Amino acid sequence: METNKGHVILLVDDEQDILEFLSYTLQKEGYKVFTATNGEEAVKKVQEISPSLILMDVMMPQMDGIEACQIIRKDLNLKQPIIAFLTARAEDYAQIAGFSAGADDYINKPIRPRLLISKIQSLLRRVNVANTANTEHHEVGIIIDRERFVVIVEKQEFQLPKKEFELLELLASRPGKVFNREQILSLVWGNETVVGERTIDVHIRKLREKLGESYIRTIKGVGYTFNQV
Amino acid sequence: METNKGHVILLVDDEQDILEFLSYTLQKEGYKVFTATNGEEAVKKVQEISPSLILMDVMMPQMDGIEACQIIRKDLNLKQPIIAFLTARAEDYAQIAGFSAGADDYINKPIRPRLLISKIQSLLRRVNVANTANTEHHEVGIIIDRERFVVIVEKQEFQLPKKEFELLELLASRPGKVFNREQILSLVWGNETVVGERTIDVHIRKLREKLGESYIRTIKGVGYTFNQV
């Protein structure tokens, strides 16, 4: 899936071994990877390369991850990246502090590569949605907030059930693109699960009921698309 | 960083060499350092100087660290300091006892100065986080006081048990963010401990019972979130 490629990831850890290992793993997946060995350096790099995602150790010399996180979050000139902390066990409190400092997720050491990749994918999917949503939402008037699991349409906030949310998230991730039923099924439901075709219609119906008729358009014989304009 | 300065640290160890060495290291970083050579002395000093942080050896003559820790924790008149034990590696058991006596962390000997500094910074940040959290949550109508382990909702004060407190603390650390069960389990319970899924529900229930129904919202199939507004 070429949507994974091209994302810029910043790795921050004081241990060279870990940096190399992760760097290798992620580059193999097609990401552009940059590194830093402490918080101070990380903040500088963020300004230079404006990454989509930061994977950062909590405990580091010079400036630790939480402090760096706070600084990045406060800088309104930055394109805000997703920040995930790497933590060893027994640092529970640091994790909590991490959340209140503005972290989006955490990943526990020791790192399992496969799990890491899949977490990264799901984190980066947010960006697609958030970005397109943010840029488009002025025109479209819709905001999809995955973190809070709410959708805001014309200043009205909706709390959608899981599947409806995921479906909307998919469609809105690329406004104008027509998703066919096969794609929708495999992206929202997954490749294994087999459900009847009518299921999609029903969820579309519920979405239209809540958001209004104008957001999702049917292309007969093809699929559905999230309305631009 | 300015926030580090001005913190009062109490060192407790029976070996004069260590006291001097640590004293020197920490003073160089800008902390105000006091010392004691046994538990008894430590307890007295705490009352006098009311430190933010205590670094204390476990094994000491007169009164050992664990006993001193218990006494300090029980004294409700004290501004509760953060307590970290200094331990040799072979004292695993003492560490466990230390946590149940109310310790916040432990630091293994031999002490690596840089690591020590960074740990201290992260420990002391708790105080800051707790403080900022207090002000933030005023809007929400809830105050979470980590120092006194107390939650205040609409002017009513609650003494929560540890697990309930930690769970609430996590959720409230980022109002609006949805935490899934996996995250909750690993952040509140830790990664190794395996507890049944229903355990979370039960604690959520107890919290709702005490705080009222409106603070914690369930997002079915996703997780829980602390309500804004």
Next chain:
DNA sequence: AGCAGGGGTAACTTTGCGTTAACACGGTGG
């Protein structure tokens, strides 16, 4: 020993999401 409270589990209930089934409707081609 006895008691109290925290923490966890087990078992049952409740809820509401996701899915299906059944039918309606409109366009299209034979």
Next chain:
DNA sequence: CCACCGTGTTAACGCAAAGTTACCCCTGCT
């Protein structure tokens, strides 16, 4: 004009997730 296809719409049902309650074990205190 009607048979068919793709989709819209609604109601109903089953099931998994969350709620709830009671109970047990452990620890600490008296």
